[in-house]
Amino acid sequence: MSLKRKTLELLKRREQVQMGGGEAAIQKQTAMGKLTARERILSLVDKDSFHEYDLFVEHEARDFDMDKKILAGDGVIIGTGTIFGAPICIYAQDFTVAGGSLGLMHARKITKIMDHAMKLQVPIIGINDSGGARIQEGVNSLAGYGEIFYRNTMASGFIPQISVILGPCAGGAVYSPALTDYVFVVDKISKMFITGPEVIKSVLGEEISQEDLGGARVHSEITGNAHFFAESEKECFEQIKKLITFIPWNNQRKARTFKSKEPRKSYKIDEIVPGDPKQPYDVRDVIKSVVDDSDFFEIMENWARNVIIGFGRLDGETVGFVANQPLVLAGVLDVDSSDKAARFIRYCDAFNIPIITLVDLPGYLPGVDQEHAGVIRHGAKMLYAYSEATVAKISIILRKAYGGGYIAMNSRHLHADFVFAWPGAEIAVMGPEGAANIIFKKEISEAEDPEKMRKQKVKEYKEKFANPYVAAAKGYIDSVIEPEETRKFLLHAIKLSSDKNEDRPRKKHGIPPF
Amino acid sequence: MEQNFKTLNIDNTKYKTLLTSKFENRKAWEKPDENKMLSFIPGTIRKVSVAEGQKVKEGEVLIILEAMKVENKILSPKNGIIKLVNIKTGDKVPKSHLLLEFK
Numbered sequence: 001m002s003l004k005r006k007t008l009e010l011l012k013r014r015e016q017v018q019m020g021g022g023e024a025a026i027q028k029q030t031a032m033g034k035l036t037a038r039e040r041i042l043s044l045v046d047k048d049s050f051h052e053y054d055l056f057v058e059h060e061a062r063d064f065d066m067d068k069k070i071l072a073g074d075g076v077i078i079g080t081g082t083i084f085g086a087p088i089c090i091y092a093q094d095f096t097v098a099g100g101s102l103g104l105m106h107a108r109k110i111t112k113i114m115d116h117a118m119k120l121q122v123p124i125i126g127i128n129d130s131g132g133a134r135i136q137e138g139v140n141s142l143a144g145y146g147e148i149f150y151r152n153t154m155a156s157g158f159i160p161q162i163s164v165i166l167g168p169c170a171g172g173a174v175y176s177p178a179l180t181d182y183v184f185v186v187d188k189i190s191k192m193f194i195t196g197p198e199v200i201k202s203v204l205g206e207e208i209s210q211e212d213l214g215g216a217r218v219h220s221e222i223t224g225n226a227h228f229f230a231e232s233e234k235e236c237f238e239q240i241k242k243l244i245t246f247i248p249w250n251n252q253r254k255a256r257t258f259k260s261k262e263p264r265k266s267y268k269i270d271e272i273v274p275g276d277p278k279q280p281y282d283v284r285d286v287i288k289s290v291v292d293d294s295d296f297f298e299i300m301e302n303w304a305r306n307v308i309i310g311f312g313r314l315d316g317e318t319v320g321f322v323a324n325q326p327l328v329l330a331g332v333l334d335v336d337s338s339d340k341a342a343r344f345i346r347y348c349d350a351f352n353i354p355i356i357t358l359v360d361l362p363g364y365l366p367g368v369d370q371e372h373a374g375v376i377r378h379g380a381k382m383l384y385a386y387s388e389a390t391v392a393k394i395s396i397i398l399r400k401a402y403g404g405g406y407i408a409m410n411s412r413h414l415h416a417d418f419v420f421a422w423p424g425a426e427i428a429v430m431g432p433e434g435a436a437n438i439i440f441k442k443e444i445s446e447a448e449d450p451e452k453m454r455k456q457k458v459k460e461y462k463e464k465f466a467n468p469y470v471a472a473a474k475g476y477i478d479s480v481i482e483p484e485e486t487r488k489f490l491l492h493a494i495k496l497s498s499d500k501n502e503d504r505p506r507k508k509h510g511i512p513p514f
Numbered sequence: 515m516e517q518n519f520k521t522l523n524i525d526n527t528k529y530k531t532l533l534t535s536k537f538e539n540r541k542a543w544e545k546p547d548e549n550k551m552l553s554f555i556p557g558t559i560r561k562v563s564v565a566e567g568q569k570v571k572e573g574e575v576l577i578i579l580e581a582m583k584v585e586n587k588i589l590s591p592k593n594g595i596i597k598l599v600n601i602k603t604g605d606k607v608p609k610s611h612l613l614l615e616f617k
Contacts, residue, residue: 327531336536
């Protein structure tokens with residue numbers, strides 16, 4: 001046989017395997033509103049950049065007549081490509097082949113591309129669409145999951161790991177996404193749970209649909225398991241591509257820099273924050289009034305909305321924002337928001353992304369439910385994450401900064417590098433009303449007109465302490481700045497921090513309050 | 515910004531803000547009633563060994579609750595009289611469901 005004929009044979013073999021589970025199965029996939037695994041990869045990576053490996057891998061299962069079954073690529077596609085020129089490794093489970101079930105060779109393909117990503121030190125993207133373990137392969141399936149989890153853990157903080165849930169992802173399979181940095185879900189397509197509706201019904205008699213139990217909205221709004229929600233697969237891929245532009249390829253690099261662009265004129269930084277600390281506003285407008293092109297890429301938009309996290313750029317360089325959101329729950333810290341912010345702080349620290357903290361909070365949320373849900377250990381995550389981080393840490397106190405919340409929000413005392421405050425900042429142990437009631441309890445109760453006395457004492461306290469100058473007098477704040485100067489101060493702080501280095505005591509690892 | 519603003523009181527200061535559904539739907543805390551026995555895990559009632567009005571001793575088996583393929587013996591926490599039996603054999607119960615009440 002000539003090389004030409006052999007090449008033709010290769011093409012024929014390729015074509016066969018690339019059909020996945022065959023036309024009928026593909027039609028079924030399409031009818032569910034889903035793209036095929038191959039279409040997904042091709043819509044995510046740069047044109048003509050995808051290179052596939054292990055196309056001809058076959059399973060070795062023999063039991064239950066499995067030896068008579070051929071499963072194209074063993075139900076998963078792996079390869080490499082680029083996204084806006086950035087190198088990535090990728091895998092996509094193919095639901096048209098045995099329901100994307102995970103057997104030994106399927107898992108080996110995934111771990112192979114993960115190992116590849118670790119050696120090349122580039123991001124790994126996993127597209128999940130699988131019915132779960134391939135039951136016919138028994139304990140080999142479990143071994144496969146375990147090997148993936150181990151690699152997820154080894155890769156954590158070393159290379160970016162992105163999980164995309166585009167179908168069912170149930171049982172043990174959900175733990176790989178949970179170990180990765182970012183989980184993307186799509187409305188009506190993504191389903192994640194440990195035990196599905198049928199098991200729940202048989203054990204508890206509770207009836208619930210897959211969507212209500214673990215659909216995209218549930219994980220974006222209730223559980224906090226997902227970081228990005230999209231209405232369609234197309235929108236989801238756009239989100240992933242955008243995320244890739246903000247993060248570095250590995251933990252020894254910085255994110256790529258882009259051309260600097262002034263914020264849009266429509267955001268007027270001095271008109272956003274009301275003078276009265278009891279009035280709400282959207283802190284995202286403050287972020288948009290300082291970042292390049294007013295482009296803020298928010299993460300976990302719909303969960304724990306009382307704190308805002310996400311990426312923007314300053315002079316072309318990626319920065320991470322953590323901001324109290326006075327619009328929701330007055331911007332308090334609580335169990336969920338502490339969890340959300342702390343993890344993001346650790347992400348930024350792992351991947352050399354400076355952290356900018358915008359402070360405006362009344363403190364921690366009071367309540368039995370919060371205390372019983374462990375707000376102590378969850379709140380402590382914030383203190384841990386900020387103290388531990390060695391990337392540039394810059395705070396701007398926009399308005400109120402009271403009590404424990406003030407300490408937790410990247411205060412000087414947790415060794416922030418730069419702490420700036422706007423003229424309307426109030427750094428105090430608590431709000432004037434609460435403080436006056438305690439300090440002047442006796443005077444108020446013994447006064448002829450207690451209400452009048454109370455008001456007077458609140459006023460006195462406000463005048464004396466509700467300002468940035470008490471903290472500035474101690475050096476807890478570096479500069480009190482005009483709102484319009486914010487971008488200038490931030491650009492300067494980022495520029496000065498490019499070679500920032502801080503040593504930490506030698507240890508295997510700390511024990512954060514997980 | 516016309517939104518459904520509410521008031522959140524923190525340290526005697528009333529903040530104008532949006533509330534989350536999680537916050538609004540939180541359950542008010544109640545002191546647990548020592549006379550009420552609640553299920554500690556969801557499952558199926560396999561056996562009820564007591565009747566209303568019956569005297570029971572501390573440590574006596576009152577109910578067998580099967581959950582996660584394990585039969586759990588629910589023992590009496592004290593000497594007392596059963597006032598109410600709220601379940602019967604075969605019932606599927608959620609977590610924190612009232613099983614028995616003591617007098």
